[in-house]
Amino acid sequence: MTDTVISTQDILRQRYGNDAPETLLRNGTIDVILSHRSVRSYSNEPLPEGTLETMIAAAQSAATSSNLQTWSVVAVTDPERKERLATLAGNQNHIRRAPLFLVWLADLNRIARAADAREMPHEGLNYLEMWLVGVIDAALAAQNAVIAAESLGLGTVYIGAIRNRPLEVAAELKLPPMVMPVFGLCVGRPNPARPAAVKPRLPQEAVLHREEYHAEQIPPAVERYNATMSAFYAAQGMNVEGDWVDHSARRVAGPESLSGRDVLREVLHRLGFQLK
Numbered sequence: 001m002t003d004t005v006i007s008t009q010d011i012l013r014q015r016y017g018n019d020a021p022e023t024l025l026r027n028g029t030i031d032v033i034l035s036h037r038s039v040r041s042y043s044n045e046p047l048p049e050g051t052l053e054t055m056i057a058a059a060q061s062a063a064t065s066s067n068l069q070t071w072s073v074v075a076v077t078d079p080e081r082k083e084r085l086a087t088l089a090g091n092q093n094h095i096r097r098a099p100l101f102l103v104w105l106a107d108l109n110r111i112a113r114a115a116d117a118r119e120m121p122h123e124g125l126n127y128l129e130m131w132l133v134g135v136i137d138a139a140l141a142a143q144n145a146v147i148a149a150e151s152l153g154l155g156t157v158y159i160g161a162i163r164n165r166p167l168e169v170a171a172e173l174k175l176p177p178m179v180m181p182v183f184g185l186c187v188g189r190p191n192p193a194r195p196a197a198v199k200p201r202l203p204q205e206a207v208l209h210r211e212e213y214h215a216e217q218i219p220p221a222v223e224r225y226n227a228t229m230s231a232f233y234a235a236q237g238m239n240v241e242g243d244w245v246d247h248s249a250r251r252v253a254g255p256e257s258l259s260g261r262d263v264l265r266e267v268l269h270r271l272g273f274q275l276k
């Protein structure tokens with residue numbers, strides 16, 4: 001948890017630029033959540049003892065569909081394994097440098113094996129719905145772990161690129177069938193020499209609809225956000241080409257923009273998910 005007390009105006013300005021809501025209820029938890037920033041540079045100091053177990057207890061405290069708990073996580077600290085995973089996940093250096101790399105998994109295998117042991121059927125696991133349940137459970141668990149880590153002053157960054165080459169990741173981690181790497185998570189102590197900034201989000205009008213979806217709210221809010229993000233990048237000295245709409249649209253332009261993940265459906269079949 002950050003010790004410095006930040007004013008409500010400043011915490012909102014960091015999160016929204018000039019487009020902040022007028023009110024914010026404050027407490028330590030909300031301050032931690034609103035101060036989130038992805039951290040990709042770490043100090044050489046080891047993590048506090050008990051970090052992993054605390055993060056996992058927080059993860060396991062998340063809600064989970066029907067209490068099925070259809071997720072697992074592999075904690076990687078071995079430098080050689082991190083090196084191999086970094087290579088598989090877009091060659092991202094922060095994976096190599098983080099003292100702890102967590103690979104969050106949608107895991108339908110555990111429940112299949114438990115049902116098998118009692119000779120009970122589990123055909124329901126072969127449906128798209130149950131794969132989605134596993135992915136949702138993994139994401140909720142991971143985000144709880146992130147909040148716990150951030151409340152301890154640690155930094156994290158998610159690694160969606162773990163899905164660039166999921167079959168090789170599955171082989172590296174010896175995953176059984178019906179277990180899918182959803183994303184990775186680097187965990188470390190933030191490097192004080194390279195602090196990360198809070199990145200502004202869309203104005204609330206772009207995401208919050210009252211009673212019914214109001215599509216007309218969105219374009220002006222997105223326009224304002226383009227300006228907010230351009231100002232943010234300029235303030236950070238980042239040379240980002242185009243505005244938020246430009247680079248968001250480029251990110252979804254076609255299958256080639258998906259970094260190899262355009263074949264995910266086929267890969268999931270090979271990992272044992274039937275997705276009926």
Ligand SMILES: Cc1cc2nc3c(=O)[nH]c(=O)nc-3n(C[C@H](O)[C@H](O)[C@H](O)COP(=O)(O)O)c2cc1C
Pocket residue numbers: 036037038039040092157158159160161162183197198199
């Ligand atoms: C599911 C997911 C996957 C992500 N994958 C990557 C990644 O592979 N590499 C990376 O550097 N950041 C990754 N990020 C971090 C996002 O780029 C980051 O959250 C976003 O730009 C907003 O910045 P902030 O987290 O600092 O607020 C990922 C985030 C999420 C939620």
